[in-house]
Amino acid sequence: MTRILVTGALGQIGTELAAELSARYGKSSVVISDVRKPDEVDGKLKFVSLDVTDSENIAKVLVENEITDIFHMAAILSASGEKNPALAYRVNSDGTFNILEEARKAGINRVMIPSTIGVFGPETPRINTPDITVLRPTTMYGITKVNAELLALYYRDKFDLDVRGLRFPGIISYLTPPSAGTTDYAVDIFYHAVQEKDYKCYLKKDTPLPMMYMPDALNALIQLFEAKRENLRHCLEYNVSAYSFTPEEIYGKIREVYPDFRITYEPDFRQNIAETWPASLDTHFAKEDWNFTPQYDLKRTVDDMIMNLKRILIHQ
Ligand code: AKB
Numbered sequence: 237m238t239r240i241l242v243t244g245a246l247g248q249i250g251t252e253l254a255a256e257l258s259a260r261y262g263k264s265s266v267v268i269s270d271v272r273k274p275d276e277v278d279g280k281l282k283f284v285s286l287d288v289t290d291s292e293n294i295a296k297v298l299v300e301n302e303i304t305d306i307f308h309m310a311a312i313l314s315a316s317g318e319k320n321p322a323l324a325y326r327v328n329s330d331g332t333f334n335i336l337e338e339a340r341k342a343g344i345n346r347v348m349i350p351s352t353i354g355v356f357g358p359e360t361p362r363i364n365t366p367d368i369t370v371l372r373p374t375t376m377y378g379i380t381k382v383n384a385e386l387l388a389l390y391y392r393d394k395f396d397l398d399v400r401g402l403r404f405p406g407i408i409s410y411l412t413p414p415s416a417g418t419t420d421y422a423v424d425i426f427y428h429a430v431q432e433k434d435y436k437c438y439l440k441k442d443t444p445l446p447m448m449y450m451p452d453a454l455n456a457l458i459q460l461f462e463a464k465r466e467n468l469r470h471c472l473e474y475n476v477s478a479y480s481f482t483p484e485e486i487y488g489k490i491r492e493v494y495p496d497f498r499i500t501y502e503p504d505f506r507q508n509i510a511e512t513w514p515a516s517l518d519t520h521f522a523k524e525d526w527n528f529t530p531q532y533d534l535k536r537t538v539d540d541m542i543m544n545l546k547r548i549l550i551h552q
Pocket residue numbers: 313314315351352353354377404405406407416417418419420
C-alpha cells in the first residue's frame with residue numbers, strides 16, 4: 237500500500253497537495269508533517285510534528301508510519317531566505333540532504349522535491365529560459381535549491397533512489413497564503429481587490445515573472461509522481477508554468493472586474509530578486525516526458541480566484 241509523507245504540509249502548496257493526495261489515494265495513505273502545529277487538528281489526516289533538520293526524527297517517522305513515498309515540500313522561500321540565510325541553508329540544504337539520506341536508508345520508493353525558478357540568476361537567459369542552462373542564483377534560496385537539484389541527481393545516480401521534481405514558478409492560490417516569497421504579490425493583490433482595499437505592490441509595475449494556478453501546480457506534481465520512471469530523462473530539471481505577467485498586467489485584468497481597484501508601486505528588496513529570475517520559461521522537457529499541459533490560462537485563473545475569494549472572504 238502507498239503511504240505518503242508530506243513535509244511542509246501546512247504551507248501554501250503543502251496544504252492543498254495533502255488534500256489532493258488524500259482525495260486520490262485515500263485518507264489513510266497520507267501522513268502530513270510540519271515544524272509548526274496546525275491551528276486545529278481536524279482529524280482528517282494524520283499529523284506528525286517534524287523538523288526536517290532533525291534526521292533522527294525523520295528516520296523514526298518513516299518507520300513508525302510505514303512510509304513508502306515522500307513529497308518534500310518544507311522550504312524557506314526567497315524573501316524570508318534573504319532575511320535569515322542561515323535558517324534557509326539549514327532547512328533547505330541540510331533538510332533536503334536529511335530527507336534523501338533517510339529515504340535511501342529506509343528504502344523509500346519515490347522522493348518528490350519541488351525546485352523553483354529561484355535556481356536561475358542574472359546570467360541565465362531571461363526569456364523562454366531553457367530547462368538546462370546557467371544556474372548561478374544570487375539568493376540563498378536559489379543556492380540551496382541548486383544544491384537540492386544536484387543532491388537529487390547524486391542520490392539518483394549513486395544510489396538508484398527515484399527522486400523526481402520540477403521547477404515551480406509563482407503559484408497563485410486562495411486557500412493558504414504563501415509564506416514570504418518574491419511572487420506572493422500575485423496572491424495578495426487578489427485579497428486586496430476582493431476586500432476592496434488599495435494595494436501597495438513591492439515590485440515595479442513592469443516586472444514579468446512566470447506563474448501558474450494551484451490546480452495546475454498540483455496536477456503537474458502528481459502527474460510527475462505517477463509517471464513511469466523509464467519515461468523520465470531528467471531529475472528536477474523540469475520547468476513548469478502556465479503564463480507570465482507583470483504587476484501592471486494582472487492589475488489590468490483584476491480591474492476589469494473591480495474598476496475602482498487602485499494600486500501603487502513601492503519596490504523593495506524583492507525587486508532585486510525578481511530581476512534575476514526568468515520572465516518566461518521553456519517547459520518542453522515536462523511536456524515531452526510526462527505530458528505537462530496546464531488547464532488554466534490567465535483569464536480562467538483570475539475568474540476562479542475572484543469567485544473563490546468572494547466566497548471565502550465576503551459571503552462566509
Ligand atoms: C518565491 O517567490 O520564493 C517562490 C518561488 C518562485 O519559488 N514562490
